[in-house]
Amino acid sequence: MTAHTARRDFLGRLATFGATLGVLPGRALDAAPPPAADAATAAAVEDPWMKRVAGTQRVVFHSHLPTDGLALRWAQTFLDTQKTVYGIREEDCTVMVGLNGRSIGWFFNDAMWAKYPTVGEVMGMPGTRNPITESVAILARRNVLLLACGNSIRASGGRFLPAEQRADRERTTAFADEARKSLLPGVEVVPAMIVTLQQAQDRGLRYVYAGG
Template sequence: MHRNHPLTPATLPRRGFLSNLGATMAGVLTIGVATRATTASAKSRPAQVSNALSQDTWLDGLDGQHGQIFEAPALHGGAALKQARNFLDVYRDVYDLESSEVDVAIAAHGSALSLFFQDRVWEKFGLGERFDVKDPRTGTAARRNVFASREEGGIVPADASVEALQERGVIFLLCNNSLNGLVGKLAHAGFGTPEAVRADILAALLPGAQVVPAAVVALSRAQEKGLSYVYSGG
């Protein structure tokens, strides 16, 4: 990964520099081999729905030359999706880097969680009414996830849909704290017990979506891995 800063002689005491340098180079070689093996394994696996709380597994595949994580605190017309698309497009069109060479993640909380729910969640829990999202096909409150699939004339361009971005390797993260908050509101509205509502939602995440303990921690962890940060608040 090219985002790390190399050690220089100026940062080390003169005595022991050569021995430290030798140990460092040996460690770099070992890490490089392990990273390539892990990356190859991760990229060969198909995306799967994660119903359990994911902590740091999503960090394993972050090996691109450049990377960015987008914080999506609300739907805002799919702003985070469009920004992620633009980020990948510029690196492809201007810098000749394919999406496999660039890391992109979206950390969703608040109403943005619903970007990554299947249609049946939108319909069952009336998320279109709850979040004031209209379906371009009907002009009424959305009963499906209008951000999920490629669709001309949709809320977001077809190539900025969740489906299109997933194919380009974008990582989708959902804040567990926000999820618990949404579950509580839906349960209070009469949709069932919190346990039943949570089970319904987790069983209907879009492929590749992962629930993490907290978006704020995911943002921190991504930046520790070298990704830059963008607020997609609209």
Template sequence: MIDHNATPRRNFLGRMAAAAVAGGLSWTGGHTAAAATQDWTSEVGGNHKCFFDFPNHKLSFPLVHIFNYIGTYASAFGVGNEQVGTVGTFYGGGPASSIFMGFNDEIWSSYKVGEYAGLDDSDGRPYTRNVFNRPTSDDSVLLAKGLQSPNFAALEGAMPLVGIENLQNLGTKFIMCNNALNSWVVELEARGKGTAADIDAALRANLLPGVTIVPAMVIAIEQAQQAGIAYNKQ
């Protein structure tokens, strides 16, 4: 019998192998690196915990939902943010992915992330800084675009609150998929942004503070479930 899924599976494994080679990974090793990331769940505190799974940036709306989760526990249930633990994810592939949300302004500028992702500021120019990390009220144009509406005051007030740094201050843990990172290295090399080795070194040296690289997001999701962290697909 012909296995019609064989070719797609081979293509997927081929892409994974290429990403691994670009990232300098070993298919037979890596156990030490994997073990070092197993304890990321211990950084998720509180009695109310939720894993927000977003492979796409969706113009900041996954971050809005994390803030909403924390804020609603405070306003509706009187639960302080120290009792609420949240997790956000950086992974995926292509211009719509969330992978580049986890890097600092140097990467955004060097690799023209705003242009790559089609993310423009209020003047219509591609962002050269990580707009998701420390957004200002002017950056609410992203939320307005997501809502397909004109910008308005409530969005301007909300935007600075849903930045990655602010969410980290409220106890949110952000993790990045190593496999997705390796895949982005391959893509950036193919786009003529440098050699895989140089790109890989630059990306890993310029993660946002507090971001933990996990071996694979599919495993991290399982680990979160085992740790009693609820799951929310974005």
């Protein structure tokens, strides 16, 4: 048997074996990669905050628990240290604070804290005023991206209303609508923080967990 005949017999057996598995021999021997997705359907989503990402120093501080506002405090410390110690301008930094879960209470204005005293209780700082309102305002003026999770806002009534009201669908819906309208100036709502964190890392923002 010549080498040519042996190779032909081998390919014939391979084709027969492939047929029993439902595999076309041409595909098995010379598989081509799947076609690239159409550019129009694969276009990246552009949420408003993405247009503000710039500079070489990029970081996102994330929290889903109150933790005394740690994510917000770290954002300020980051900018201060970069400027005073390393001489890096704030224009060269993109800093994001992403809050979801119970931590979104830091983004509620004083009116919400006054109307619903349970907000302060849940945040671990009982009172009728948000104690870090001014800190949030300072970060907004420093162009920090302040992002609140839309899913968490929709679920906020189940976290911040008095316990006996949390199962009342009408009350929780009303609370969520009010919370969205009562966010501090400079706060932007994103659909889901878990997706935003992935999008942020895709754009070079390094992740720092400030949840405790």
